[in-house]
Amino acid sequence: MSSRSDFLPPVRHYAAHVETLTRNTVERLAQAGYDRLLIHSGRSHARFQDDYHAPFRAHGHFVHWLPLPSHADCLLEVRPGRKPTLWLNEPDDFWHAAATPPEDWWADAYAIETVRSADDWAHVLDGDRATALIADPVDFPDLGARADLNPADLLWRLDEDRTVKSDWQLDCLRGASRRAVAGHLAAGEAFDGGGSELEIHLAYLQAAAHDPNDLPYNSIVALNEHAAVLHYQLRDAVAPETHRTFLIDAGAECHGLAADITRTRVRSREGLFADLLDAMESLQLQLVERMQPGMDYVAMHQEAHRGVARILHDAGLVKMPVDAMIEDRITSRFYPHGLGHHLGVQVHDVGGRVAPDGSPLPPPDAHPFLRLTRTLEEGNVITVEPGLYFIPSLLQDLREGGFADRFDWKAIDALIPFGGIRIEDDVVVRRGGAPENLTRDAFAAAE
CATH class of the missing domain: 3.90.230.10 (Creatinase/methionine aminopeptidase superfamily)
Incomplete structure (x- = not known):
């Protein structure tokens, strides 16, 4: 009987993948007039008049960087001259199993801050830098002037980078x-x-x-x-x-x-x-x-x-x-x-x-x-x-x-x-x- 690990690839190319992504993203930010990029992994939502949540899958731009398709309410920050920063959300939740701990092969590419909820990284949105945020608008209804949500001039450039695979x-x-x-x-x-x-x-x-x-x-x-x-x-x-x-x-x-x-x-x-x-x-x-x-x-x-x-x-x-x-x-x-x-x-x-x-x-x-x-x-x-x-x-x-x-x-x-x-x-x-x-x-x- 097969196990999931039987189908996993070698990890030798992951560091180069992140290096290329970082370099390209910094260039895209400059072209679109931004100082930094934030990417939200997404948020799990309950069904109407119900407390049951549909299975969660992280947004594509987040998974493009990180092998974390099942991690909700995480935030990635990309800025020129700095290692990408990941706010890794690991709730203290007795209702559900804990997330898999970070593995060195991917975690070494990031500065990781472990948090217990989205409230713990909400302050990242503040500041005077020109910020672009890639996220579902439903999750950020009151963003105001803190960041530009899904700016078209940047988003199509990031989409374009995804059309060629590393x-x-x-x-x-x-x-x-x-x-x-x-x-x-x-x-x-x-x-x-x-x-x-x-x-x-x-x-x-x-x-x-x-x-x-x-x-x-x-x-x-x-x-x-x-x-x-x-x-x-x-x-x-x-x-x-x-x-x-x-x-x-x-x-x-x-x-x-x-x-x-x-x-x-x-x-x-x-x-x-x-x-x-x-x-x-x-x-x-x-x-x-x-x-x-x-x-x-x-x-x-x-x-x-x-x-x-x-x-x-x-x-x-x-x-x-x-x-x-x-x-x-x-x-x-x-x-x-x-x-x-x-x-x-x-x-x-x-x-x-x-x-x-x-x-x-x-x-x-x-x-x-x-x-x-x-x-x-x-x-x-x-x-x-x-x-x-x-x-x-x-x-x-x-x-x-x-x-x-x-x-x-x-x-x-x-x-x-x-x-x-x-x-x-x-x-x-x-x-x-x-x-x-x-x-x-x-x-x-x-x-």
């Missing part, structure tokens, strides 16, 4: 991939054994050594037609009478950085759906190989649509030329989401729709759900996740419209109980060679 972060992403792959392999075995969605989910958690509260996102564990619900959030405890297909979109975290992996399996390797799965696997691998510096990700998304159009055409499901399918947005009914997104301390990491100079890069009107619209750079970590689904609500107007006779509805209706296909890898953009496929590398190492 060696330390890449090590963490590799660790998260290994952890997620262990879960995916166990989930596949549970599907092969006829498990329910809940049983498959539990197998995933055990193999990945993950508590569900610590997952980077709510896992999608979908059998049969449930695979056509893009963010399927339920987990039936009773197994269906027939296991046709299984789609799992499940990740893991390592020191706060996330893996985001999707796989689709089919019970029988005979039949049209299995052929479509093989074709989508080939398309996905072709797209991954194109992820090079200088590549326009919007163009890659459009190439994915052309690939889906060819698959639909070659399978005889749509009797239209590829160009006509693209022009009439037919593929968007079978592939309604974006090709991928940035990945890091947030699953949908920042900066995806903003140019390096801070100007907006909105998605094309034809593809409003695309989360990444930039030109790729070396060191970007992105997901590549084309899909092909049979969603009745998206197909209904095609059945009733002017193109109805151009579809093989008998074949499509036979595919609806299979749900759909999504294949997703996490990829590091590299210069002068093939991209690093974190997901495929982790699968290869585990097999």
